[in-house]
Amino acid sequence: MIRSAGFLAWTVLLFVQVSSASAIEKAELNRTELQLASVNAAVAYADADELLYDKNADRPVPIASITKLMTALVVMKSGEPLTEWLEFRERHIPAPANAYTRIRVRSELRRADVLRIALMSSENFAAYTLARHHPGGYNAFVEAMNVQARELGMTNTTFVDPTGLSAENRSTAADLVRLVRAASEYPQIREYSTTRYFTGRFRQPRYRLAFGNTNALVHRDSWGVGVSKTGYLSEAGRCLVMLAEIDGRPVVTVLLDSLGTRSPMGDAGRIKRWLTTGAGGSVAAAAKAYERKKNAAYASSDSTSVSVN
Template sequence: MLRFVLFFLACLSLPFTAVQAHETSTDGLQLASVNAAVAYANSEELVYGKNAERPVPIASVTKLMTALVVMESGQSLNEYLEFQERHIPAPANAYTRIRIGSELKRGDMLRIALMSSENFAAYTLARHYPGGYDAFVAAMNTRARELGMKNTTFVDPTGLSVENTSTASDLVKLVVAANQYPEISEYSTTRYFTARFRQPRYRLPFGNTNALVHRKSWGVDISKTGYLSEAGRCLVMLLEFEGKQLVTVLLDSLGTRSPMGDAGRIRRWLSTGSSGSVAAAARDYARQKNQAYSTTESSASAH
């Protein structure tokens, strides 16, 4: 936790002019998410930012970087990989229905990691990376630096660790990079999937954790949800909007449906200028979280 606090404070001093330029000009948009960023995929400039430069835990949104590293490794998606017992304890609850010793194709592992946020699948992908688990995490951080994600750090491939931190504006860059791979788009927006394991042979059904992928009118091209108690409810998406690809990053919301509500408010705001409204409970939650960040900063500065 100390590492996260120190990282958080160090990153607060790093500027991002595009966010600063828009942070003060879009106060009319009301979002439940404590931190957010909106941008068109073909532009480096945000059209909206809310605490977009604040480094925060990102939970399973981490798996988008996991997917990018897997795809860029060039490893076969048709190769069967074994689910091995964890060599290190999981940072948080890591319940899974998958049996240790069973095997699944790499591509199917990646699919259930993205669409259903299967943590054991993400962990296993890292274990089978050239050089092993530690090399995979190192590759995640190297790729983040190459993409200009200066306020981002990874310590595990699942997002179960609170020390996986990033900013809303950094995650826009990650989504744009992931968009280069049709497999990430397909896997992350798969609605339902039955994984077929071998040794032993069995099947498990999986569903997408983002209800919006089930609605064709949304045109979701990339999706990833995330949740930890420290991170709140998170959602990042790339979607088709008025003939363009729009990236939305929503971090730290109170309820399971709050990020989806925010996504709708963003689309209406871009179309009509309507500011929208959020529930009082969500506003109270945001105030408490913002106060907690300020307290953490002040406490750390005192030491």
Template sequence: MAWAVLLLVKLSPAIAHESSGPERAELQLASVNAAVAYADADGLVYGKNADRAVPIASITKLMTALVVMESGEPLTEWLEFRERHIPAPANAYTRIRKSSELRRGDVLRIALMSSENFAAYTLAGHHPGGYDAFVEAMNAKARELGMMNTTFVDPTGLSVNNRSTAADLVRLVRASSKYPQIREYSTTRYFTGQFRQPRYRLAFGNTNILVHRESWGVGVSKTGYLSAAGRCLVMLSEMDGRPVVTVLLDSLGTRSPMGDAGRIKRWLTTGAGGSVAASARAYEQKKNAAYASSDSASVSLN
């Protein structure tokens, strides 16, 4: 099938690119920063502050997964959950017992589907060259993918210094989707980890409710949250019969990214722009002012 050529038309602060399909109203999203792209075409269909570098919380773990897969280390190897060598930069509660073991593939699975921070840390610790080499590999991969406004300092996303843009994260989702294991692990609905040394079980659930809905055809998924990052979601799913990459950063409520995903799906299908709650509008204004203030302070220091 020949797809329509995408035209670039600037709509400040959002951008939209599309030359066919239904006549579309201006898309209304609760997320402060966003990007939408067809996975099988270049460019963005829609962007909202898409080039603004912001904290991305546990969306980080998608790059963690990419580095693990490209390391070539066996997914069947048992990994030990060791004491952290540096303090966690934020609350890092875990149910996993220190010194216990789980296979690398399952460690990666729970890091993606359930956003298990100790799992992401453990993957980095068992990387060839260790933790620091893993973080270096994350940044090297970002540069290789053309994610020029992205920086990683840890593999979990607990640090506010893990920063990227919505447009850069589109590239990350596209790259991650090439690995069947990342597709499977990130969209696993429920999983029971079988640990050893000692033997015990832990049940995990996916943090994205949309993976439970067949109509969405979710192929890659990752959620994230920090107070500085807001609610975040990146996803590859089927919309209007095509694979679509959705990146939603900094939303107010737990359901806001899901609501935005629904608005994007309707916008692509029917052209309806939708609407968002007044509380979300107020949150967006507050965050935009904070971003502007931060940018001004940065310029002054330089």
């Protein structure tokens, strides 16, 4: 697979030769050992094509604000200046779900910072505003998201809005591994998505707003997080995708549809332990019950779709 110079440089920077004593090198990882609370998941080295672990990795499901990682990729590929001031315009279409925001309509912020708060703080009005200012407008932006998905080989992915507020934004864990790899090629996406805290300085009128990262793991130096995005909708559950250094290698983790705000963090910890020691850990009974319920719902939805078609 061809990688860009930026991605390769970052991978080389992270990659450290693992000694023969490493748990990864000593024995083949046992996939059955890894227990995750997330209903759908995928784990892969960033510099290799195959999945190290998959759990319903080819099942298309709602992805909530993980969508914003594709929004960021389209913004970067557009080549529009990051220094340009963008106006936060009143929505021309209703938001698909609750879209509370502290940002004032008609105020302005530079595109770079609009992108930053969309990624790090999952600001929905920011993601919407990026699409409104795309060449060709909002609809052209959404189309560009789908074109980019096809170019990346994300064959089970569909986008209908740039925020992730619509449950019709659907993808698979395997497809999202491809998205994380592509997004990691851009230093700006790596920086903006892992910014811990940020103060946005708006103008017309002039005011400030403080933002924090929605992924607690970016605050821990031991994780070496290089790309991060969280997401939540009732239809999607708790979601997390990230690129992090584990045992000296960049690892892509995709966790979709978890129960509770802490479940993706717990899963990330279990994956890290599995990759470094081979031990997969265990999950709570409530998470297992949630998984059974969601798998039954997915199966019912699939069978209904088949009968209709």
